[in-house]
Amino acid sequence: MTLRGSGRNNCLQCGHLGFLDCRINLSPPQIYDHSWKFWKKSKKGQVLLFPEYRIDTYWCSVEQLPPDEVIRLYHDHGTSEQFHAELKSDMALERLPSGRFASNSLILHLAMLTYNMLRIIGQISLEESDPNELPGIRNKKVLRRRIRTVMQDLMYMAGRLVTRGRQWYLSFGQLNPFSKMMERIYHRLNLLPAMK
Structure with a gap:
């Protein structure tokens, strides 16, 4: 050609x-x-x-x-390198903890699983976010959320495990700006088909 x-x-x-x-x-x-x-x-x-x-x-x-x-x-290889850098820096994997290959392999597999789950939650949070509910620095239109942002906003939320009527609930504070978004993400994840 x-x-x-x-x-x-x-x-x-x-x-x-x-x-x-x-x-x-x-x-x-x-x-x-x-x-x-x-x-x-x-x-x-x-x-x-x-x-x-x-x-x-x-x-x-x-x-x-x-x-x-x-x-x-x-x-387009820079995009892949950006994901590798995010995996290493945001999940604290710059240095592997063990000198044994099998241990490091297990840690990398668990980190990869965690990374993929956080990426899915981050993508769903973009679709489910309401700019009126979020604080000023988070109501900008973005194409993707970094893993560190997902962990800080959605995973590190203070909550309380409550039991009522033989059922368990996770209760977040009413003043938490991310609690409604986390509830919508939770319902979206419950609607996904189960892997058999």
């Missing part, structure tokens, strides 16, 4: 890396994005006598993806 535009030519190619040794059967697909300029100026204003070449190589282990999709996913 060749794309042409303002003085820059692009060409996408797919290929495989060839090994000299036949016994090695590791050949992940590669995508080459070639781009070149003709008789343009460089970034510093110098006129180019020869075309400037730039070759980007993307290694991919999924052969079903088209080259454009692989490049788009690669350019």
Whole structure:
């Protein structure tokens, strides 16, 4: 596929890396994005006598993806790194507590489960939030809530476990601005289908 535009030519190619040794059967697909300029100026204003070449190589282990999709996913890798940073910093996993691999694996699996549950609660809280109920710093329109914000606003709430008529209730203070939102989130989570 060749794309042409303002003085820059692009060409996408797919290929495989060839090994000299036949016994090695590791050949992940590669995508080459070639781009070149003709008789343009460089970034510093110098006129180019020869075309400037730039070759980007993307290694991919999924052969079903088209080259454009692989490049788009690669350019969106910062989003994934943001989630990793949030997992490490907000859940205090910068340093794993044990020197044993099995213990650290268990802690990472539990942290991943907790992180996913907090992300679901954070997404539901965006849908269930009423700007009139929330304090001034929380009534802005946002696309997602950080895990630390979800923990501070919804998990660290003071409450009381009350029993009445052989049933248990969790009672929050009337002045807590997040209690109504937490109640709506709780009812939304109860409506989710149970995993069998």
